[in-house]
Amino acid sequence: MSYDWTPEMRDRYDELVRAARERSVPATTHYTREEWRWCGDVGLLGLSVPESHGGSGLDALGTASAMEAFGYGYADMGLVFAAAAHLFACAMPIAEHGTAEIRQQVLPRLCDGRWIAGNAATEDEAGSDLTSLATKAVRTADGYRISGEKSFVSNGPVADVFVVYATTDPALGFLGVSAFVVERDRPGVTVCPRWPRRCCPGARPAGCTCPTRRCQPARGSARRVRVPPSSSRPCAGNAAACSQATSD
Numbered sequence: 432m433s434y435d436w437t438p439e440m441r442d443r444y445d446e447l448v449r450a451a452r453e454r455s456v457p458a459t460t461h462y463t464r465e466e467w468r469w470c471g472d473v474g475l476l477g478l479s480v481p482e483s484h485g486g487s488g489l490d491a492l493g494t495a496s497a498m499e500a501f502g503y504g505y506a507d508m509g510l511v512f513a514a515a516a517h518l519f520a521c522a523m524p525i526a527e528h529g530t531a532e533i534r535q536q537v538l539p540r541l542c543d544g545r546w547i548a549g550n551a552a553t554e555d556e557a558g559s560d561l562t563s564l565a566t567k568a569v570r571t572a573d574g575y576r577i578s579g580e581k582s583f584v585s586n587g588p589v590a591d592v593f594v595v596y597a598t599t600d601p602a603l604g605f606l607g608v609s610a611f612v613v614e615r616d617r618p619g620v621t622v623c624p625r626w627p628r629r630c631c632p633g634a635r636p637a638g639c640t641c642p643t644r645r646c647q648p649a650r651g652s653a654r655r656v657r658v659p660p661s662s663s664r665p666c667a668g669n670a671a672a673c674s675q676a677t678s679d
């Protein structure tokens with residue numbers, strides 16, 4: 432792979448730095464919907480999402496250079512972090528592993544900024560080790576029923592939709608973990624209020640030195656949340672691939 436920037440990448444970088452500086456507001460409070468929609472308008476929320484689903488279809492280098500421009504030009508790293516969490520931990524796993532139906536429904540809204548997404552994987556007793564999730568998804572006649580509690584969801588307080596990791600069969604280890612697209616307004620979904628401090632609370636994760644100034648994490652829970660099978664399973668039984676899409 433060549434890491435040389437093309438003239439097109441340089442032009443996009445310069446344009447994004449200019450636009451970000453112009454739009455940038457000091458981080459005095461949490462980011463607003465207006466700022467979020469601006470991110471969508473300039474294409475930041477769908478950089479690597481295929482054009483057929485509302486994104487820009489950029490490759491890894493094009494995406495990284497555009498994100499760098501955003502971070503360089505915008506004053507608030509909290510918004511940059513939030514947009515990256517939305518794109519890389521939610522939109523891309525859906526783009527790469529979601530069913531055709533869910534991609535069509537969700538991705539255009541994630542790319543243009545109508546929706547904010549949060550990745551709900553971490554639990555009190557399951558952080559790095561996704562195979563020890565306590566959140567369960569039980570197969571029902573008409574889909575799945577999800578129950579469990581998540582401890583650290585970036586964008587959580589304002590998210591419209593979540594990518595929720597849950598186990599369908601603990602005996603299968605990581606092969607038993609799937610990811611589900613769960614809209615915030617589904618009955619049984621509870622999102623706790625924003626943490627009182629602007630960034631991470633002192634106790635969890637221990638020693639957090641998060642550089643973001645307006646990071647918006649929240650706890651949340653699902654109590655017997657029903658989701659349909661076809662539209663809510665970005666990577667059934669393949670959470671490793673799904674979370675890999677996040678880190679790719």
Ligand SMILES: Cc1cc2nc3c(=O)[nH]c(=O)nc-3n(C[C@H](O)[C@H](O)[C@H](O)COP(=O)(O)OP(=O)(O)OC[C@H]3O[C@@H](n4cnc5c(N)ncnc54)[C@H](O)[C@@H]3O)c2cc1C
Nearest residue numbers: 516550551552553557558559560583584585636639641646
């Ligand atoms: C700013 C921020 C935003 C976040 N946003 C989200 C989010 O949007 N969604 C979400 O689900 N989670 C989110 N998290 C949580 C994050 O994913 C977890 O903190 C992370 O997975 C680690 O889990 P843990 O804190 O439970 O630590 P643990 O998994 O308990 O790890 C504790 C320590 O042990 C080390 N360790 C763990 N396993 C091994 C091993 N096998 N070998 C060697 N060392 C090991 C780790 O490196 C770490 O130093 C966020 C965290 C931060 C700081």
